Amino acid sequence: MPLKRSLAALAFTVAAFGQTPLVPPPIIPYGISISPDAAKKLAAAAIAEARKNKWAMAVAVVDTAGYLVYFERMPDTQLGSVEIAIAKAKSAALFRRPTKSFQDTLAAGGEGLRILGLTGAVPVEGGIPIIVDGKLIGAVGASGGSSDQDGRTAQAGAAAMK
Numbered sequence: 001m002p003l004k005r006s007l008a009a010l011a012f013t014v015a016a017f018g019q020t021p022l023v024p025p026p027i028i029p030y031g032i033s034i035s036p037d038a039a040k041k042l043a044a045a046a047i048a049e050a051r052k053n054k055w056a057m058a059v060a061v062v063d064t065a066g067y068l069v070y071f072e073r074m075p076d077t078q079l080g081s082v083e084i085a086i087a088k089a090k091s092a093a094l095f096r097r098p099t100k101s102f103q104d105t106l107a108a109g110g111e112g113l114r115i116l117g118l119t120g121a122v123p124v125e126g127g128i129p130i131i132v133d134g135k136l137i138g139a140v141g142a143s144g145g146s147s148d149q150d151g152r153t154a155q156a157g158a159a160a161m162k
Helices: 002-017 036-052 080-095 099-107 110-117 147-159
Strands: 058-062 068-073 127-132 135-143
Touching (some): 036 135, 058 080, 068 080, 099 147, 127 147
Antiparallel strands (some): 058 068
16 A cells, blocks of 8 residues: 555656746758858847947858858957857757757756767757748858857857848
């Protein structure tokens, strides 16, 4: 009898405090990759946001396959941010979602820790897919500040495409 009560209590606890199942985002179809001119325009908007806030950033724009189309690093940006900006952009393009979604899933713990096993999934804010006419044409990644600063910089770039 005590074993049944213990199992029932355990089941109740798991049900009450367990993780909710992760729901995948809607699938965004791939479109024609971003052009170099559009990538430069997008990066310029991201760099303008960083300058306005006095953040030193690296900004990368990739195509639908995650290959670099355009890159810019502001003076005094830490060198480690170069590869991180590219990785964030690539992650956002290949997984068709902002890298913040990985950050939030990982922060939730539990089943979210499986994110660490996904090759190329960067669980840090700052990678944003570029969606035009409902299709993914590439992604932008920013690195150099806090996660929030990187996210705001990348978002400013992505907004330039609308």
